[in-house]
Amino acid sequence: MRSLDRTAAFARAAELATLATSTRRAILGITGAPAAGKSTYAEELAAGLTTSGHRVALVPMDGYHLAQSALEELGIADVKGAPHTFDGAGYAALLRRLRDRTGETVWAPRFHRELEDSIAAAIGVGPEIDLVLTEGNYLLLDQEPWATARGSVDEIWYLELDDDTRHARLTARHQHFGRSAQEAHDRTFGSDERNAQLIAATKHLATATLSL
Structure with missing residues (x-):
């Protein structure tokens, strides 16, 4: 497995964009634990590639969260973010x-965090887009429908961040969107941490690791 820094990652992403054909786009996935910085990095990478003249689009996996009303009806709103709280099959179909x-x-x-809905x-x-960037938690999960989704992606990079920084980011994020300090702590070290451990177990399947 390769280890990339920002410079090498940008060069490789630009190379992938040039590999697109008239019938097939290139797709680059970015995964990692909650609050590892996937969204921020993917946005920065997309902007940089676009500025450099590449035709790029960013399509996050988070758009396939089940609606908040559906989660509540199913009784799983308290574990929102776990694999079964997404329409994974819909995401796989989109990637195809x-x-x-x-x-x-x-x-x-x-997905809009301020709405808690997509x-x-x-x-x-x-049709002009050559490279699609997609980021999300479960791009490497070795179970269906995520494994099918992975089959449409050319490379998937695993974004690494130390746990202390990641936990602090998660707690702050939860408080920013209305949870109390205790609720934020419980979510960060409860369902979020279980998801993080599940994601970490998929790291060996990544094309490369990326530390920012």
């Missing part, structure tokens, strides 16, 4: 559509 360039715009949902068809990926 993104991979195969058909000349049509593909529309994907976007908005459908909020991200448009036009």
Whole structure:
């Protein structure tokens, strides 16, 4: 498994963009534990590649969270973020559509933390896009439907961050979005940490590791 820094990662992402063909896009996945910095890094990478002239789109996995109302109806809202709280099959189908360039715009949902819900068809990926970046927790999970999703992705990088920093970020995030200090602590070291351990167990399947 390779180890990448920012410079090497940017160069490799740019190389992947050039490998797209008239019928197939390149797809690069970025995974890691909750609050490892996946979203921030993916946004920075997409912006940098676009500035450099590459045709790139960012499509996060989080858009496939089940709706908050559905989670509550199912009785699983307290573990939101676990694998079974996503429409993984829908995400896998989206990646297949993104991979195969058909000349049509593909529309994907976007998750809004302030709403705790996704908005459908909020991200448009036009036929000109060569490289799709996607980031999320379970890109390497070796069970269905995530394994099927992984089959559409050319490379998946595992983003590493020390646990103390990650825990502090998670706790602050939960408080920012309305949880009390105790609720934030319990969520960070409860369901979030169980998810983090599950994700860490998939690290060996990554194409490369990335430390920022």
